[in-house]
Amino acid sequence: MSAARRPDRDATRPVYVISVAATLVSAHPRTLRIYEDEGLVCPARTPTNIRLYSEEDIRRILWIRHLTRDRGVNLAGVRTLFELEERLGKRILEALYDEGTRGRGEAPPEPGSTGTPDGDPSPGR
Amino acid sequence: MSAARRPDRDATRPVYVISVAATLVSAHPRTLRIYEDEGLVCPARTPTNIRLYSEEDIRRILWIRHLTRDRGVNLAGVRTLFELEERLGKRILEALYDEGTRGRGEAPPEPGSTGTPDGDPSPGR
DNA sequence: CTTATCTTGACAACACCATTGTCATGGTTT
DNA sequence: AAACCATGACAATGGTGTTGTCAAGATAAG
Numbered sequence: 001m002s003a004a005r006r007p008d009r010d011a012t013r014p015v016y017v018i019s020v021a022a023t024l025v026s027a028h029p030r031t032l033r034i035y036e037d038e039g040l041v042c043p044a045r046t047p048t049n050i051r052l053y054s055e056e057d058i059r060r061i062l063w064i065r066h067l068t069r070d071r072g073v074n075l076a077g078v079r080t081l082f083e084l085e086e087r088l089g090k091r092i093l094e095a096l097y098d099e100g101t102r103g104r105g106e107a108p109p110e111p112g113s114t115g116t117p118d119g120d121p122s123p124g125r
Numbered sequence: 126m127s128a129a130r131r132p133d134r135d136a137t138r139p140v141y142v143i144s145v146a147a148t149l150v151s152a153h154p155r156t157l158r159i160y161e162d163e164g165l166v167c168p169a170r171t172p173t174n175i176r177l178y179s180e181e182d183i184r185r186i187l188w189i190r191h192l193t194r195d196r197g198v199n200l201a202g203v204r205t206l207f208e209l210e211e212r213l214g215k216r217i218l219e220a221l222y223d224e225g226t227r228g229r230g231e232a233p234p235e236p237g238s239t240g241t242p243d244g245d246p247s248p249g250r
Numbered sequence: 251c252t253t254a255t256c257t258t259g260a261c262a263a264c265a266c267c268a269t270t271g272t273c274a275t276g277g278t279t280t
Numbered sequence: 281a282a283a284c285c286a287t288g289a290c291a292a293t294g295g296t297g298t299t300g301t302c303a304a305g306a307t308a309a310g
Contacts, residue, residue, distance in 0.1 A: 017255080017256075018255090018256075018257095019255070019256085027298085028298070028300075029256095030298075031298060031299070033257095034298080046307090048256090048307060049256085049257065050307075050308090051256080068298095071201055072266095072267090073198075073199065073201045073205055074197070074199045074202060074296065075297075076196055076198045076202065077198040077201065077206070078202075080192070080202065080221065081202070081205065081206065081209070084218075084220060084221060087221070088217060092209055092213060092217065093209075095209060095212045096205065096209060096212070142285075143285070143286095144284075144285085152270090153269070153271075154285090155270065155272095156268085156270075158287090159268080173277080173278060173279090174277085174278090174285085175278075175286080176286085193269095197295095199296085200267080201267090
């Protein structure tokens with residue numbers, strides 16, 4: 001217990017540099033910078049301007065990858081969905097997964113496929 | 126029993142053939158057929174298989190036009206947004222509009238009641 | 251110091267998508 | 281008969297997503 005009081009395990013703590021983050025989400029570092037330019041993810045920076053991604057950032061990117069690759073949504077659509085979620089203050093995206101897994105075996109929750117232990121990109125383990 | 130609410134003014138009543146509907150939303154009839162193929166709109170059909178669009182269909186198409194043209198969302202994104210809205214059973218898309226109007230005390234969603242002849246949820250045209 | 255990795259910015263290739271448009275053949279409406 | 285609709289096919293245009301590279305400079309770690 002008391003894991004919630006350990007900042008070194010905080011999901012918001014920035015830890016991964018861009019090359020590691022890119023590996024975690026099976027994307028090119030170039031792609032991650034584009035996501036940032038598009039305002040879809042905002043990794044922290046070291047005092048010397050180096051990007052550091054947190055676990056939350058990774059999960060957010062995995063959502064982007066799922067929406068774009070599995071559902072064919074473009075970045076503008078992802079931005080709209082994120083904006084909607086923030087505006088409603090709810091995890092509305094989870095509703096998409098309930099449908100995907102229950103409706104039919106169309107979209108299994110497995111966006112990553114390069115040995116990533118994380119099979120669930122939904123924010124909220 | 127019949128016509129208790131003047132069905133001739135029901136927003137769900139199919140009235141417009143495709144050429145008229147296309148004019149109303151400033152799109153090509155070809156585009157409207159694509160929307161239907163993509164499952165984004167489902168106009169009624171006459172017994173002889175002619176498409177007839179209702180006011181609700183028109184408004185739905187205007188949402189598609191707004192999302193695609195003004196926000197750059199692709200059809201897959203529109204489908205996801207519609208799916209999310211249907212799954213949550215709320216008019217979540219209206220939350221996107223508050224951003225454009227910047228009005229906090231916007232008119233509350235009033236489902237089921239189409240008392241106003243024109244709610245005009247469509248983008249400024 | 252040397253090496254590897256990071257930064258921004260630009261350029262580009264590849265495949266895919268949205269929209270409009272046309273053509274053809276045939277059914278429907280007026 | 282004329283005008284419209286249905287389906288299906290084909291294509292052109294412009295845009296997007298992703299990856300990739302090259303450059304020049306800053307930073308981290310050996």
